[in-house]
Amino acid sequence: MIKRLPIDPFLLKLFATVALASLLPAQGWGVPLFQHITQIAIALLFFLHGARLSREAIWGGLSHWRLHLLILSVTFVLFPILGSGVAAVLRPWLTDNLYLGVLFLACLPSTVQSAVALTAMARGNVPVSICSASASTLLGVFITPLLVGIMLAGATSAQATVSLEAVGKIMLQLFFPFVFGHLLRPLIGAWVMKRQQLLKVVDQGSILLVVYTAFSGAVVGGLWSSTPLSALGLIVLSNAVLLTLAQVLAWNLGRWLGFSFEDRVSLLMCGSNKSLSSGIPIANVIFPSAMVGPIILPIMLFHQWQLLVCAWLAKRLAARSGD
Structure with a gap:
């Protein structure tokens, strides 16, 4: 029955994890335990993504460098x-951390x-989407x-800073495992590709672990008592405005620059989507643990919104491509 709903089942798991962290947050010795487990899971996630990335797909799309x-x-x-x-307009009505969350969302790859699945559904340039999304x-x-x-x-929060140490941690936890996995692709690539269910479990499980750990710290720090419902409503509105503006501008830029219909589809789907699987681990490294929970709320909500809107657009574009 859940699969029939117009909502990503993974989003239901995300909100169930938030509810669990709100009722039973990790405390005491459980905090460092979950932090270490989360770091290992995220490193494994990017290692498997690196092993899955096809080098042929990369070289096949590089010729479209202008589009990339x-x-x-x-x-x-x-x-x-x-x-x-958008964040500046809504700033007076958002909490500091939700405001930072909107800015953080806008910076994500x-x-x-x-993006690749939606490009294929809309009959766009799939090799270009694979190359661009992976590069992103x-x-x-x-x-x-x-x-x-x-x-x-210019943010008001003194804690909201990004140091070279944070960048180094991101490279150690995300980039190096990805590169290492890709280098081992000749040896383990075929084995990984045959185990899509394993990839799905690691992909979703690692994100759920990060969300639980992040929201546990935020709940202990008083997240829900300091976050009004009106601010959450404004986050939903800002997501809709951001996605609409990005898609309209991306599509028209592609048309003005003379790209084909298939290339514009790739531009639309890759340029306007934001990665939940990259965003949450990066936020976990950049920001203090007490801030991560509210900061990742905008990307969690944006993830569902972009899937709904882009799936609807993909069906319309697929019908239009056959005209």
Whole structure:
């Protein structure tokens, strides 16, 4: 019955994890235990993603370098500009951490799995989407912390800073396992590709662990008593505005620059999507544990919204491509 609902089942698991952390947060000796388990799970997640990434898909899409540059520009330039504008408008009604969460959301890389799947559904340029989304994930390990540091320079929270030590931790926990997994792809790639269920368990399980650990610390610190429902409603509104603006601008930029229909579909799906699987681990490294819970709320809500909207658009674009 859950599969028939117009909602991502994983999102239900996310909110169930938030509810569990709200009722039974990790405390005492459980805090470092969950932190260590989470770090290992995230490293394993990126190791398996690296082993799964096809080198042929990378080289197959590199010839479209102009389109790749445009997709990355939408992800790491246009979106942060839009995000900072929307966050500035809503700033008086948001808590400090939710405000930082909107800025953080705007700096994240594109998602890989859903962007590629939606491109295929909409009959777009799948090789380009594979190449661009994968490159976005890798570059995001470096670019996202730098963008967050720039955008949070004027933030009111003194704790919201990004140090070189944080970037080093991100590389150690995300980038190096990814590269190591990709280097071992000739040996383990076929084995990994045959075990998609294992990848799904590690993918979702690691994110759920991070969410539980993050929200446990936030709940102990008084998250729900300091977060009004009106602020959460504004986050939903900001997500809708951000996604709509990014998609309209991305589609029209592709048209103005003379890209084909298939290339514009890739630009739309890769440029306007934001990665939950990369965002939550990066937030876990950049921000203090007490801040992570509310900061990742915007990306959790945005994840569901982008899936619903992009799936609807993909069906319309697929019908249009056959005209």
